[in-house]
Amino acid sequence: MPELPEVENVVRGLKKNILNKKICGVEVLTESIINGDQNFTQKVQGQIIEDIQRRGKYIIIKLNQGNLLIHLRMTGKLLYNGDKDKHTHLILYLSQDTWLSYKDVRKFGRILYLSDSQLQNYLATKVGLEPLEMSFEEFSQRIMKKKGPIKKNLLDQGVIAGIGNIYADEILFASGVKPQYPTEKLDPADLKAIYENIKSILAIAIEAGGSTIRDYVDSTGKAGDFQNFHKVYGRFGQACVRCNSSLDKTKIAGRTTVFCPDCQKG
DNA sequence: CGTGCGGCCTGAATGC
DNA sequence: TGCATTCAGGCCGCAC
Numbered sequence: 001m002p003e004l005p006e007v008e009n010v011v012r013g014l015k016k017n018i019l020n021k022k023i024c025g026v027e028v029l030t031e032s033i034i035n036g037d038q039n040f041t042q043k044v045q046g047q048i049i050e051d052i053q054r055r056g057k058y059i060i061i062k063l064n065q066g067n068l069l070i071h072l073r074m075t076g077k078l079l080y081n082g083d084k085d086k087h088t089h090l091i092l093y094l095s096q097d098t099w100l101s102y103k104d105v106r107k108f109g110r111i112l113y114l115s116d117s118q119l120q121n122y123l124a125t126k127v128g129l130e131p132l133e134m135s136f137e138e139f140s141q142r143i144m145k146k147k148g149p150i151k152k153n154l155l156d157q158g159v160i161a162g163i164g165n166i167y168a169d170e171i172l173f174a175s176g177v178k179p180q181y182p183t184e185k186l187d188p189a190d191l192k193a194i195y196e197n198i199k200s201i202l203a204i205a206i207e208a209g210g211s212t213i214r215d216y217v218d219s220t221g222k223a224g225d226f227q228n229f230h231k232v233y234g235r236f237g238q239a240c241v242r243c244n245s246s247l248d249k250t251k252i253a254g255r256t257t258v259f260c261p262d263c264q265k266g
Numbered sequence: 267c268g269t270g271c272g273g274c275c276t277g278a279a280t281g282c
Numbered sequence: 283t284g285c286a287t288t289c290a291g292g293c294c295g296c297a298c
Contacts, residue, residue: 001291105275106276106290107276157292164291165291
């Protein structure tokens, strides 16, 4: 499930391979992936790929006119020169006999063509702070406007963009705060710890190539390593690496949540 | 306006 | 063994 570190690795891979290439042809195999946009091919064909950026969990491919806004959701993959199979939904044929394909077993992901103003509007209304760039003041101001379980608010993309289920649990374990701990009760030391761990865990995960749980790979087909360093995600019932207690499990905001009942406060 | 939940999807894992 | 059910979790849209 691609979160910020995985998406960042996809973007880095794409930058090596598709920058400045021309989109010579478009093959739409599954209409729902482009939200049924009947003019998609016409809008994209012939354009040059000028830049590739990440914003939260979104990939933005900047064209000479307009943008592709891509979200991989759970099982989406953008592959450079990848093979075509029954889960391939879109192929962009590029210059120099290369191609970029979109593969997605569950078809949750989306690839939308947006003008510059549409893109700016979309990001401004839906996507919150960029975790690797936010200041402590920005973070604490935003998060303290929220109530309820801290994990729920770390997952809220309108507050901070890019944290999903894996990294939320890992960040809160490292911070010594239970995922269900009420946001409004966090003291300054908790906030500081959570802030620092957001930055450090995401940065380390990026350098490890992200986490591969089932099938995440970057645009060159390479899996990540960070799953080998998870301390709570996927470790329900196993021993806490800090205090040796048995890790507990619950549901928060509809998601499986693993935490240590003894060395996380709350 | 905010909140919570069903729907979207498929394949792997689990239950009987 | 085989069939049915559950689970995985991001985000949208809708009901309240």
